[in-house]
Amino acid sequence: MPEPLTAEAVRAALEAEASVDQRAKIRARLTDDATEVIGVRMGTVFDIAKANERMPLSEVDRLLDSDVYELRMVAVSILDFQARRKGVDRQALYELWMRRLDRIDTWDYIDRSAPRVVGWYLLDKPRDVLFELARSPDWWHRRAAVTAAFWIIRSGDLDDPLALCDILAADPEHLVQTNVGVALREIGRVDAARLREFLDRRGDELSAHARRTARTALDQRN
Known part of the structure; x- marks a missing residue:
């Protein structure tokens, strides 16, 4: 039976890949001291997001609630992966992104998701x-x-x-x-x-x- 696509499962997967060296590297480039860092290399973060790309948007929303950098990176990456899928509900992706814009507050969160999640939706609007x-x-x-x-x-x-x-x-x-x-x-x-x-x-x-x-x-x- 496949693992459930939940925010808790994503956190467990990230924590299993944690590295002290990666934590220091990520911390050094963040501008908000309140952001927590697990310490997972970006390639692994994206792999975890890809494995969870069919996650329900309610769980993606829960990831965006987190103060952990990698959890929100997984969230915006899932939105980007979903935006690439044929027949996806682009309006639902866009509306979640815009509603949680306050949580998309690093340059890489924006660059990872804004073009396809927002720009693609607005092509004909x-x-x-x-x-x-x-x-x-x-x-x-x-x-x-x-x-x-x-x-x-x-x-x-x-x-x-x-x-x-x-x-x-x-x-x-x-x-x-x-x-x-x-x-x-x-x-x-x-x-x-x-x-x-x-x-x-x-x-x-x-x-x-x-x-x-x-x-x-x-x-x-x-």
């Missing part, structure tokens, strides 16, 4: 929520807005992603700027002329890092 997030005082929300746009860019739809980059071009937070640069790079791979126009108009307001990242799309064409 209004994107007002992304503009609200882009104007949020919470810089994790602003990063989430531009990161979700990655999947929209991938579809060839550039208007809203460019508008989001306009809002965030002068953002003071490095971890927002990094993904603005990535969004612009991907826009440039679809339409180099639109990237050049943006850089001519707003390039001086981007961070040096974002500007370099964006320009790689143009350099690759030369």
